[in-house]
Amino acid sequence: MGITNQPPDLLPGTLDMLILRTLGRGPLHGYAIADRIRLVSDDVLVVGESSLYPALQRLLVNGWVTAEWGASDNNRRARYYTLTAAGRKRLTSERKEFQRLIGAIQQVLDSA
């Protein structure tokens, strides 16, 4: 299982957005978030812990997620992150902005 740690370079805001979206379905702990992102993107987006935890901290500081200690499936102590209402709002606005950016890049690439 060649799990590499060389993900394509993501813009920092994009990672925040991905995490917020992943938490939209319910609270998860850090490992599960990285795992989910990797699975859903077919192993393209591998989030290293060195980027994951700073991002989670950032989301915490800005009040877009909250965190709580709980027990994981195999009875390990893990910290579960939950999306807040403000986080939901942030996600919507970020998605809009991201669409705009992608659209613009697409336009430039498609121009003659």
Added chain:
Amino acid sequence: MNVLRRLWYSLRHRNVDADLAEEIESHRAMAQARLEDAGLSPRDAAAESRRIMGNLTLAREDARTERVVPWLDSAWQDLRYGLRSAAHQPGFAAVAIGTLAAAIGLNTTLFTIYNALVLAPWPVGDPAGVVTIHNTSAADVRSRGGGAPGGFSFDEADYFRAHARTMTGLVTVRSGGGDLTLGDDDTPASWVSGNYFSLLGVAMALGRGFAANEDIGAAPVAVAVLSDGYWTRAHGRDPSVVGRAVQLEGIPFTVVGVAAPEFTGTTPGRVDIWLPMASTTLLRPDDRWTRNVFLKRACCVQLAGRLAPGVSREEAAAELTVLNRRYRGDRDPGGVRVAGTQFAADAKTNAASLFTPMFLAVVLVLSLACANVGNLLLARATGRRREIAVRLALGASRGRIVRQLLTESLVLALAAGGVGILIAFWAPSRLMTLLVPTSGLALRPDMLVLTFTAGLTLLSCALFGLLPALHGARTGVSNALKSGPLPRLAGLSVRNVLLGVQVAIAVVLVSAAGLLTRAVIEVNSRPVGYSMRDVTTISFTAPARGFDASRIRDLSLEIASGLEPLLASGRAALTSTPPLASGNIKGGYHLPGDPSEHFNAAYEVSAGYFELLQMPLLQGRTFQAPDADRDVIVINETMARQHWPARSAVGQIVLVDQRTGGWNRPGELRVIGVVRDAAMTSLTSVEPIIYQPLSGRGLPQAIVRDGTGAQAAVTELVNRLEPRVSLRARPLSSNLSPQVRPSRVAAILSTLLGALALLLACVGMAGVFAYVVQQRTHEIGVHVALGARVSHIVGVVVRSSLLAIAGGAVTGLVGAFLASGLLRSYLFGLSAADPLAHLGVLVVLAVAGAAATFVPARNAARIEPVNALRHE
């Protein structure tokens, strides 16, 4: 919001960090479990999981960066490092902190005194609304018949009270009034109106202030309020003192309250006890003030009041001026000034001229201390070049390094500021007692002083810390790992420039000290125009009660006639006011045919006065016994020159008007003699003076020549005539001290400051020399190996800074000359360009410089050439 959250996290730093570590660890364990499921052995899975997690330390660090307030975090780190490094070098820290603390303490002490005198209003409730009201009418200012200049009569005060809408109330205060005998001591007392405590809003520690019905002239009540200081001294802070009676000159007064400690009265002088105005009829029924000012409602008492809400001082002044004019009718236009309650607001000496030279001096000392510490830090920075280079190599930005070095300077500055504040709690009251023994000011630092000290601390930190910080951070990495000398700034090394500054400041302060000290020594030997030696003054004090004006007049005449043989022989004389004593009166007069009025000091003297004091007679004759009833005067030569320059003044007439006070009788006064000028009113100025025969208005004072038995004769006569009169004898030269006191105090203070500045400059020079020795060890080793003597080496070391020192000395001398203009009023006419004083300063500086070379020279001599040549 984010900032608050970040602050919250940074406070819970350790917990959050531990949580994160645990979280990451559990994440890694899950990854390991997944790998084991995929088939790896536990050990391999563990290793692989760690590898794929990436740089966990960096992750934790980055996570941390997200949640902390970065500058706060690094500032806290720098602060702790600064404290540690100061603890590691206690000698350096002690010198730096001690130097700065002395300078900051000086500044804060001076500012505390300045604040109490010039800035702080009365310590009452809502002080901004309280104002003092002054009478600017020309006639009242001059008369001084029985009260204070700038005051109003009681009737006028009542008129204001009834009609003024801009003031919610007025209080009257009697200025002076002297000491009362309370038990066995003399206690300074203040007579005030019944609404004094309530209107001003004075905080009371015990009991209450006066009530309005306790100050009615027709029905005086014997109540008193004690000051906190007096209550502590005389009653040991006994809470049961309220309701008890104290004996004031034999009359029992009931204590109704004790003022709070922060209320020390509304005058700069000390007040131990407050009494209602009306009680003066109980205590001093025959006193001139009681009769004239209180009962006959003549001028003057001091007036103060509280502004109505929303009223400005200008509006109050305007209304009071109108009322004042209405009250006086067409007599005299009058004038009213409304001012704040700061003590210096109506002081005779201009606060600015008094404080400016002092502030300049202490600011100079502070600059000197900062230059000193700056040099110390520069020297230390070169020793830390490797540490800084390592920091730079590890990724710190130059700004970060500067911040770190500045924070370390801040640690020193804050410690010094703390010590400085402690000094300011202790020093101002001691200093004030030295300057003005009768002061009652409570001199403790308040919020304004603390703010001032904090600002000063930060400013000095910037002054002494910025340059070394900027310089320290400029080190190139590769340069620092070798060693080399300090780079030069504009030709002269920074080190030498700072040294020059220190020398200049020290020279200025030592010159000032020298000038002031010389002035004080010189004035003591200056001729005053009369013989002060071997002369004693005897003052008589009548008891407060049972002595009315007629008894006093009779007693004066009896004394004068009883002493006639002594007066005639010039062994004793009588006068209203001895030379240089306070309390002389001024009289107004005009010349025939010239309506313009003149005011001169007027002394009452008996026959034999001029002979006793050996004052030369220039024209005419002096007083003799029969002159006591005649309308004659003797004048001094300044007055003769003023009015009759071309002719003889003898036989000339001056016309006096009883209304302007000060004269024994109105009408024409004939000049019968002219005496030489003498220092009667002050040491420095020579005014025109009139001498008139004794009136009987007050008990005169006697002056006698020592060794002639005159003193015993006077004492025996007065005791026989009136045993209730108390006598006090003092040498005449003791009148000199109040005149000389300001300059003497200035000389002492400036000498202390000069000594401190010299010590600091000396330490600074020693520091620089030691540094040079250390830097040039190689070169000195060569010199020693070639056979040079210690003196030669010292010469080499000193020569490196000689230009700076010489430049500093010259600048200092020039500066001292310029600044001496500020000191003119203390110099008694001594010229500031006194070459002897300046030469002395240069000698002192040379001696200090020589002393400063002592320790470095000893170190230089101990250098082993072999070791030195090996030093890279």
